[in-house]
Amino acid sequence: MQMxxxxxxxxxxxxxxxxRLADVLPADALMSDVAETRAYECDALTAYRxxxxxxxxxxxxxxxxxxxxxxxxxxxxVVPRGAGTSLAGGALPTADCVILGVAxxxxxxxxxxxxxxxxxQTGRTNLSVTGAVEADGFFYAPDPSSQLACAIAGxxxxxxxxxxCLKYGVTTNNLLGVTIVTxxxxxxxxxxxxxxxxxxxxxxxICGSEGQLGVVTEATLRILPKPEGARPVLxxxxxxxxxxxxxxxxxxxxxxxxxxxxxxxxxxxxTEAFAKAGYPICEALLIVxxxxxxxxxxxxxxxxxxxxxxxxxxxxxxxxxxxxxxxIWLGRKSAFGAMxxxxxxxxxxxxxxxxxxxxxxxxxxxxxxxxxxxxxxxFHAGDGNMHPLILFDANKPGDLELCxxxxxxxxxxxxxxxxxxxxxxxxxxxxxDLMHVQFAAADLEAQMAVKDVFDPLWLxxxxxxxxxxxxxxxxxx
Amino acid sequence: MTPETxxxxxxxxxxxxxxxxxxxGGTRPVGRSTGAALSLAGMTGITLYEPGALTLVARxxxxxxxxxxxxxxxxxxxxxxxMDHRVLLGTTGAPTIGGMVAANVSGPRRIAVGACRDFMLxxxxxxxxxxxxxxxxxxxxxxxxxxxxxxxxxSYGTLGVLTEVSLKVMPNxxxxxxxxLQGLDDARAVAAMAAAMSSPFEVTGAxxxxxxxxTMLRLEGFAASVDYRAKALAGVLAPFGAVAIEDDATxxxxxxxxxxxxxxxxxxxxxSVKPSDAPALVAKxxxxxxxxxxxxxxxxxxxxxxxxxxxxxxxxxxxxxxGTADVPVFQPExxxxxxxxxxxxxKFDPRGIFNPGMMG
Numbered sequence: 019m020q021m022x023x024x025x026x027x028x029x030x031x032x033x034x035x036x037x038r039l040a041d042v043l044p045a046d047a048l049m050s051d052v053a054e055t056r057a058y059e060c061d062a063l064t065a066y067r068x069x070x071x072x073x074x075x076x077x078x079x080x081x082x083x084x085x086x087x088x089x090x091x092x093x094x095x096v097v098p099r100g101a102g103t104s105l106a107g108g109a110l111p112t113a114d115c116v117i118l119g120v121a122x123x124x125x126x127x128x129x130x131x132x133x134x135x136x137x138x139q140t141g142r143t144n145l146s147v148t149g150a151v152e153a154d155g156f157f158y159a160p161d162p163s164s165q166l167a168c169a170i171a172g173x174x175x176x177x178x179x180x181x182x183c184l185k186y187g188v189t190t191n192n193l194l195g196v197t198i199v200t201x202x203x204x205x206x207x208x209x210x211x212x213x214x215x216x217x218x219x220x221x222x223x224i225c226g227s228e229g230q231l232g233v234v235t236e237a238t239l240r241i242l243p244k245p246e247g248a249r250p251v252l253x254x255x256x257x258x259x260x261x262x263x264x265x266x267x268x269x270x271x272x273x274x275x276x277x278x279x280x281x282x283x284x285x286x287x288x289t290e291a292f293a294k295a296g297y298p299i300c301e302a303l304l305i306v307x308x309x310x311x312x313x314x315x316x317x318x319x320x321x322x323x324x325x326x327x328x329x330x331x332x333x334x335x336x337x338x339x340x341x342x343x344x345x346i347w348l349g350r351k352s353a354f355g356a357m358x359x360x361x362x363x364x365x366x367x368x369x370x371x372x373x374x375x376x377x378x379x380x381x382x383x384x385x386x387x388x389x390x391x392x393x394x395x396x397f398h399a400g401d402g403n404m405h406p407l408i409l410f411d412a413n414k415p416g417d418l419e420l421c422x423x424x425x426x427x428x429x430x431x432x433x434x435x436x437x438x439x440x441x442x443x444x445x446x447x448x449x450x451d452l453m454h455v456q457f458a459a460a461d462l463e464a465q466m467a468v469k470d471v472f473d474p475l476w477l478x479x480x481x482x483x484x485x486x487x488x489x490x491x492x493x494x495x
Numbered sequence: 496m497t498p499e500t501x502x503x504x505x506x507x508x509x510x511x512x513x514x515x516x517x518x519x520g521g522t523r524p525v526g527r528s529t530g531a532a533l534s535l536a537g538m539t540g541i542t543l544y545e546p547g548a549l550t551l552v553a554r555x556x557x558x559x560x561x562x563x564x565x566x567x568x569x570x571x572x573x574x575x576x577x578m579d580h581r582v583l584l585g586t587t588g589a590p591t592i593g594g595m596v597a598a599n600v601s602g603p604r605r606i607a608v609g610a611c612r613d614f615m616l617x618x619x620x621x622x623x624x625x626x627x628x629x630x631x632x633x634x635x636x637x638x639x640x641x642x643x644x645x646x647x648x649x650s651y652g653t654l655g656v657l658t659e660v661s662l663k664v665m666p667n668x669x670x671x672x673x674x675x676l677q678g679l680d681d682a683r684a685v686a687a688m689a690a691a692m693s694s695p696f697e698v699t700g701a702x703x704x705x706x707x708x709x710t711m712l713r714l715e716g717f718a719a720s721v722d723y724r725a726k727a728l729a730g731v732l733a734p735f736g737a738v739a740i741e742d743d744a745t746x747x748x749x750x751x752x753x754x755x756x757x758x759x760x761x762x763x764x765x766x767s768v769k770p771s772d773a774p775a776l777v778a779k780x781x782x783x784x785x786x787x788x789x790x791x792x793x794x795x796x797x798x799x800x801x802x803x804x805x806x807x808x809x810x811x812x813x814x815x816x817x818g819t820a821d822v823p824v825f826q827p828e829x830x831x832x833x834x835x836x837x838x839x840x841x842k843f844d845p846r847g848i849f850n851p852g853m854m855g
Contacts, residue, residue, distance in 0.1 A: 130769075130771075131689075131693055132686070132689040132693070132770070132771050133689070133769050133770050133771050133792075134689075134692060134693065155693075155695075156693075176638060177638045177642070179636050179638075183635075183636065184635075187609060187613060188636065188638075190613075190642065190645065191609050191613045200831075204831050206829070206831050206832055206835075207829075208832065210769070210810050210811065211769035211810065212767045212768050212769050212792060212810060212811035212812070213605065213606075213610070213767055213789060213792050213793070214599065214601075214605075214610050214612070214649070214767055215599075215649060215812075216767065216811075216812025216813075216814065216825060216826035216828070217812075217825050217826065217828055217832075217836055217854055218646060218649070218650055218654075218836045218839065218854070219599070219612060219645045219646055219648060219649050219650075220646075220832065220835060220836070221645075222612060222642055222644075222645025222646060222648070223641065223642060223643070223645055223646045225642065225645075226638050226641065226642045227641050227642075243692075243693050243694055243695045244695060245695050246695050265547075266547030266548070267547070269546075269547055269548075269549060269666070270546055270547050270569070270666075271666075272570060272666035272667060272668070272669070273666070274665070274666060310720065311720075311723060311724075311727075313719070313720075313723060314717075314719075314720045314723065317717060317719055317720065318717075369634040369635070369636045369637055370634065371545065371548055371550070371633060371634060372545075372547065372548045373545060373547065373548055398636070400635075401634070401635040401636045402548070402634045402635060402636065403635075403636040436632070436633055436634070437632070437634050438632050438634055438637045438639045439639045440637075440638050440639050441634070441636035441637060441638065442636055442638055443638070444638050445638075445639060445640065449639070453639070453640065456639055456640075457629075457640065458629075460626045460627065460628055461628050461629055461630065461640075462640070463626075464622065464626075464628045464630070464643060464843070465630075465640050465641040465643065467842040467843070468641055468643070468646075468839065468842070469641075470838075470842065471835060471838035471839050471842060472835065483640065483641075
């Protein structure tokens with residue numbers, strides 16, 4: 019993966035830069051020794067690493083503003099970082115950058131149940147937002163699978179999703195307001211506890227902008243009352259076409275499950291070997307979960323089971339209690355770990371129209387043979403978000419490159435059938451150079467024009483999202 | 496000007512020598528705009544509808560009625576319940592899908608499921624330089640690049656001319672009922688609505704009409720589920736008084752369209768605030784008519800003069816939807832945010848020809 023050459027002038031002024039930063043930060047919030055900064059050399063896309071020039075860990079919005087103003091005035095690139103769980107390299111440093119981590123900004127600022135929101139500092143983890151309100155019967159809906167570790171700052175940067183977004187939406191649908199600091203150190207309040215924008219929807223623009231428009235230090239998030247209960251049903255089919263038709267029929271029947279998860283045969287086999295969840299070995303497995311009171315769940319599951327039976331399942335299993343529900347979810351939740359037992363893997367997250375699923379799975383199977391790399395598919399079937407897991411051996415020379423080429427081909431296929439490169443992980447560096455596949459030059463130009471307005475010097479996380487050749491004239495300016 | 500293709504529209508924008516006033520159905524003349532009319536009436540039709548994937552794509556000039564009919568045939572709907580402005584504004588004509596998106600038009604169900612912007616999946620538009628630009632797509636989960644879809648939604652044609660939009664649609668419901676409380680004052684009504692919204696019973700409408708003394712809460716879904724939840728919600732609301740259950744669906748069309756103000760003269764303001772702030776702000780507004788929607792988060796006010804001056808500093812925004820008061824139609828923003836908005840307009844419409852002066 020190519021990254022821009024570090025700015026030699028910035029590297030040569032490291033001491034001055036660190037001295038200026040030390041003026042506005044407590045001593046324990048600034049690191050510039052390579053032994054200390056090494057912990058920040060990568061995020062969860064561990065194949066790529068680069069120690070930054072310095073790391074700052076501010077604890078207030080004022081400190082963030084002071085850091086950004088100094089970096090702006092001295093022309094120093096800044097890479098914002100939440101918890102460093104990006105699978106797309108969104109927080110990968112460059113050698114000339116200051117990593118601005120929000121990990122120490124974890125306070126709950128306000129909880130308001132009557133108006134159903136919580137305001138937090140954005141270094142707080144996703145799961146601990148729910149943790150702050152669940153005793154009172156509320157939760158924060160977006161649930162990326164890294165939710166134990168990932169920070170709200172990163173969720174906002176990547177517009178993170180999760181397994182339950184068919185019903186509850188993704189981050190942008192649950193974000194009411196932010197405090198954002200732009201690269202020149204200006205602090206702004208966008209949105210708040212009220213709904214929708216009074217003028218242009220800048221909140222919607224900021225969410226998902228991968229830390230390129232500003233650093234979000236505080237967020238007002240929608241919290242929801244917890245449903246009375248939830249229960250899954252598991253079904254197995256001998257073809258992905260049939261499983262796809264079951265999903266379509268459920269949705270057309272007017273039922274809106276909170277989750278519809280799909281696993282293909284390679285993934286089921288790996289999972290069974292690893293977690294022994296008792297899954298049927300078949301071509302396609304679906305887990306469908308619904309919410310409500312016990313009687314409402316019974317009624318919805320009855321409709322879903324009817325539809326499932328009409329398509330001749332090889333297995334149909336309804337959870338009768340929490341224990342059975344847990345066993346149904348066990349395999350799905352262990353799927354990534356199970357694949358990781360077999361080998362190193364790369365997880366993609368392209369989205370496709372649900373109707374294209376059988377064709378896409380068949381093509382991925384063919385490509386798997388051509389590349390000689392195994393792949394298993396986990397899929398949020400309700401919303402079309404695929405998670406192909408390509409297995410490779412990181413210690414075998416050339417295997418990573420082969421895997422990346424295979425991954426690129428899968429993502430191109432997603433775009434060809436009317437989908438997109440990334441459904442919830444973000445572009446980062448991983449899919450940056452594939453953006454030409456999805457967007458024409460004018461489409462990318464319009465997006466880059468937005469960054470021109472928020473960050474005219476292109477100092478903030480600038481080597482991400484846009485193909486390097488597209489952004490080069492701006493980054494050099 | 497009434498182009499029939501995206502290319503023809505782009506050429507008209509390139510050739511324009513003065514301001515363009517972008518027109519969908521002409522039913523929502525919110526905000527002031529001048530210039531030669533550029534109508535989307537020639538660009539119509541649903542280009543893709545997959546009921547099983549809950550997705551619909553249509554050209555911007557497509558009448559909303561055509562879209563709603565196509566959805567109804569598959570027992571689906573636009574869940575955000577777009578308001579029909581003809582009732583309040585006395586306009587005629589046919590609302591279009593593009594106009595709805597340009598104004599981010601939603602209705603009572605917004606409180607539960609989100610606004611128009613939350614259901615937007617993709618846009619195509621022509622910018623001020625006449626370039627055709629696409630963003631988003633037709634799939635539900637998509638974080639590829641910046642979300643210009645949200646930026647375009649609600650931008651009232653000031654950044655570009657929408658040519659095609661794609662949306663997430665939702666299943667229709669089997670039945671609906673409304674739980675009604677009587678005689679609550681505004682603060683008590685907002686508290687009752689908060690209690691309902693904080694319950695797990697999936698309330699999809701929460702409105703209060705002080706003149707009628709009615710506080711209304713809607714439940715929707717499968718019949719047995721609605722029955723169950725109506726009983727459970729009535730229990731939650733018991734501390735606020737006796738609960739009547741009504742099944743008249745037109746209650747919500749009237750709230751959606753602010754029908755109460757339709758035949759009353761005067762300016763109409765739309766106020767978006769934190770629900771619990773609403774009663775105190777309403778007390779300062781000096782309004783002749785008030786309707787609370789969105790559990791109190793949306794307040795419609797019938798009042799003249801400069802509402803914002805009377806409210807003072809408040810968190811939220813006020814829009815002059817109907818009237819001629821000599822005040823900005825859209826909420827003025829703090830200088831740094833206004834500068835960002837101006838910067839975006841200068842990038843997307845460098846000659847300033849799209850609905851100039853509309854949003855400031």
